[in-house]
Amino acid sequence: MTNNYVIYHLHDDKGSLLDSCTKWEEYVDRASDCGMKAIASTNHGYNLNWTDKKLYAESKGLKYINGIEAYLTPQLYHTKINKNGKSEQYKVRDNFHTILLAKNRYGVEELNNAINKSYDSDHKYYKPRITFDEFFNLSNDIIKISACLASPLRCYNDKCVDYDSEVYKRLLKFYDYYEVQYWNSQDQIEYNQYLYKMSKEYNKPLIMATDTHSINSYKAECRKILMISKGIEFTNEDEFDLTFKTYDELVNALEKQQSLPREVYMEAIENTNRMAETIQDFKLNTKSRYPILTGSRESDAQEYIKHTKSMFKDKVDKGIIPFNEVESFKKDLKEELSVFKKTDMLGFMLSMSELMCWCKSHGIPIGPSRGSVAGSRCAFVTDIIDVDSVRWNTVFSRFCNENRVESGD
Ligand SMILES: [Zn+2]
Ligand SMILES: [Zn+2]
DSSP states (O other), X not given: XXXXXXXXXXXXXXXXXXXXXXXXXXHHHHHHHTTOOEEEEEEESOOTTHHHHHHHHHHTTOEEEEEEEEEXXXXXXXXXXXXXXXXXXXXXXXXXXXXXEEOSHHHHHHHHHHHHHHTSTTTOBSBOEEEHHHHHTOOTTEEEEOOSTTSGGGOOGGGOOSSOHHHHHHHHHHOSBEEEEOOOOHHHHHHHHXXXXXXXXXXXXXXXXXXXXXXXXXXXXXXXXXXXXXXXXXXXXXXXXXXXXXXXXHHHHHHHHOOSOHHHHHHHHHHHHHHHHTSOOOOOOOSOOOOOSSSSHHHHHHHHHHHHHHHHHHHHHTTSSOGGGHHHHHHHHHHHHHHHHHTTOHHHHHHHHHHHHHHHHTTOOOOSOOGGGGGOHHHHHTTSOSOOHHHHTOOHHHHOBTTBOOOOO
């Protein structure tokens, strides 16, 4: 057995807004000092900055595990009959916690899609939510772990009012691991023992989580201040110590907790390493690329040329471009489009035009121009800027020329 473990349930200050004061980098540095081999990010409901996190973890020699602590709801809407005798839909704030970890690059995509959906107006209710049905439809590219005391598995026996026992059994069968924790609280002790029983019944492994929220006790104090500012106060704080634990500290805490036999919790700790080994690592493509809007770079390029021509005609028709300047515009547009083609920038111009037009149509102020793009007449014609370069004597080659090919920003 390895004398270490993997922290796979962890919150940092960026993602879990107002639920942690510790930076991701602080955790990674500490985990690296402790000789840990992997580390996961599981902020509440979303995984912002996951590429930065992955690159940083890898720079310290750790495997990065991309995940979230999701909010699950049995159903989005409930129905009731209102006082006028009509049926009315309403939402229930039953947001259960569940850890979802991407097993590979496909899992990352799948997780991102699930997160996207969880934010739409139907799904969101106080928190971004995933329905039980959507959860049951997640593929094997996602590892499902039952999470903390707020897990749907904790709705056992008569505590469960939100869904029936068939759904409950389905949950028990669907999770890859049942999560136990080391906190010395009566609730956690009972829950660990219950999960141990279920793990034998359903033949599922237990896995040990730390639900880490702070790197040390100072940062835990800072977090407490944040929590108080949100109106949440703790009474039994000593029971819920969420600071970073080394392997030895974790084992000691479990010895003290005495919820499970030693060989059972040691196995649950070892399962964090086994689980991390099943994660298939992949390299990020860090080369900058432009977004593709219409299916391929080629079709985007064609689209921008078409776009420029039709917007040019429109501006001439409306008198925005005076008749005596039409020929000079035509000449400049032709030249610019050929440079964009050579420097592979037509697709970029299309995406900028779409973005700026969208901002304008939604009342978002964008200013007359940004940096060297003020030198482009194409940019003026396609509404990326409101500045005509000839009128203001700005130079196209400052913005784009064949001898200086670099990504626009
Ligand atoms: Zn939780
Ligand atoms: Zn958590």
